[in-house]
Amino acid sequence: MKSTLKKLLPFAVVGVISGATAVGTLQYFGHTSNNGDQGYFTSASNVSFAGMNTSAVGDDFVKAAKTTVPAVVTIKNYQNRASSRASEQDLFDFFFGDPFGGRGQQRQKQQMPDNMPSGMGSGVIISPDGYIISNNHVVAGANKLEVVLSNKKSYIATLVGTDPNTDISLLKIEEKGLPYLNFANSDNIEVGQWVLAVGNPLGLNSTVTAGIVSAKGRGIGILGSQGKASNPIESFIQTDAAINPGNSGGALVNSNGDLIGINSAIQSTTGYYQGYGFAVPSNLARKIVEDIKKFGIVQRGFLGVQSLDLSDEQQVASYNFQKKANIKTGSGVYITGFGENSGAEDAGLKIGDVITKIDTMPVTDFADLSIAIGSKRPGDKVTVTYIRNGKENTSTVTLKDQKGGTSTRTKADLSVSEKIGADFEPLSDSFKTNYGLNSGVIAKNVGEGSEMAKIGIVDNYIIIEVNGKPVNSQKDVEKILDKYQGNVQVKFVDEYGRIYTKGFKMP
Known part of the structure; x- marks a missing residue:
């Protein structure tokens, strides 16, 4: 019994504090055994602690x-x-x-x-x-x-x-x-x-x-x-x-x-x-x-860098093994490469630089870099502090969107694929022949919560028709829905070969 009370002591403290805001008796889970069985209930109402305000x-x-x-x-x-x-x-x-x-x-x-x-x-x-x-x-x-x-x-x-x-x-x-x-x-x-x-x-x-x-x-x-x-x-x-x-x-x-x-x-x-x-x-x-x-x-701004979190020992060890490198763990984010239209590369940053600060915010790991940049928009300028050859440097980087733009966009500026939340790849002629299809594209990168997802379409479903018209490429889908307003009807095939026609309102 004595050992059980010792185990319950930390939980009872939290219970007493929380109990100050509740009406009645607070009961809570007190212990979980090592074999995963649910523990018993206990009450903090009869426990008191001297000196606690x-x-x-x-x-x-x-x-x-x-x-x-x-x-x-x-x-x-x-x-x-x-x-x-x-x-x-x-x-x-x-x-x-x-x-x-x-x-x-x-x-x-x-x-x-x-x-x-x-x-x-x-x-x-x-x-x-x-x-x-x-x-x-x-x-x-x-x-x-x-x-x-x-x-x-x-x-x-x-x-x-x-x-x-x-x-x-x-x-x-x-x-x-x-x-x-x-x-x-x-x-x-x-x-x-x-x-x-x-x-x-x-x-x-x-x-x-x-x-x-x-x-x-x-x-x-x-x-x-x-x-x-x-x-x-x-x-x-x-x-x-x-x-x-x-x-x-x-x-x-x-x-x-x-x-x-x-x-x-x-x-x-x-x-x-x-x-x-x-x-x-x-x-x-x-x-x-x-x-x-x-x-x-x-609106998402991007530095345009590929990076390595130096605080993550496993990530660094894996990178060193794959690249036969000798990068040391520590604080900061190591630049391993650049994307297309990279604002960071335009500003003079190089592979091997270690980012340590964005504006006045210290960057000790990737999470720090993620929120420092994630709270910015395309066109925003940030001061990047980085270490190169043991020396601290700064550069001003203009953030860009994923397409390389530096201006904000609205829904009206989105492509058809962005609006409905999916990309489309053409089916091969042999596939169409084998499965008796005259048309079709494969849905890819279906976004969670997108219009396509809402009607039950997931990656690798086959879209046969859009608004009653056959589609064989992403251009076909975009041509049918470009500047279109109203209800959209999509005819598609699921993984079991069942054919559905479902609709949504064009956003």
């Missing part, structure tokens, strides 16, 4: 909770069951792993009724007229999004835009005078400061948990691991405030109730909270939202 901490939490809870909403994601390939379990596994030990596959086969959501997450109201920020993975694949406020009032939301590269989405409901949160400057947060996570985990609405900032600028490789993000930006705020499935898209706030992050993911071997939660910093989230509202799309 819980009232001062609790007062701060109460103020922040009262500010935050009314501005955090539940988001219900409804999908077309017949065509959707992004089920609740897909979204759950992507960001939380499969806690069911393979039983998740069985759960997928139990098809939910059409009036039940495929998944649920959280969102944060950021303006009194109904703009709501959430995660991209919370809204992915939806044909209807329902927003439920903390007062239980419900709305059907419009999806304004998404960005898989940061896992941010922007929604809008038609209402006025709503409670909302202000963005705080996430650059000012400090490791060790108190934070609250507010969301709707495991169906428990308006849940508040407390913790501290455990780390800043954390890259965990989650956004690019599934191929959903073409240029992922990961510089997460790490916190030990308890976050579980359903918290995604919810608020991470400081003790004043100011929004410092959007909760996105946990790192766990079970799919449930094990002490590591990650949030998109508010400065990056705010930039994404501003882009979507102003331009309809996210």
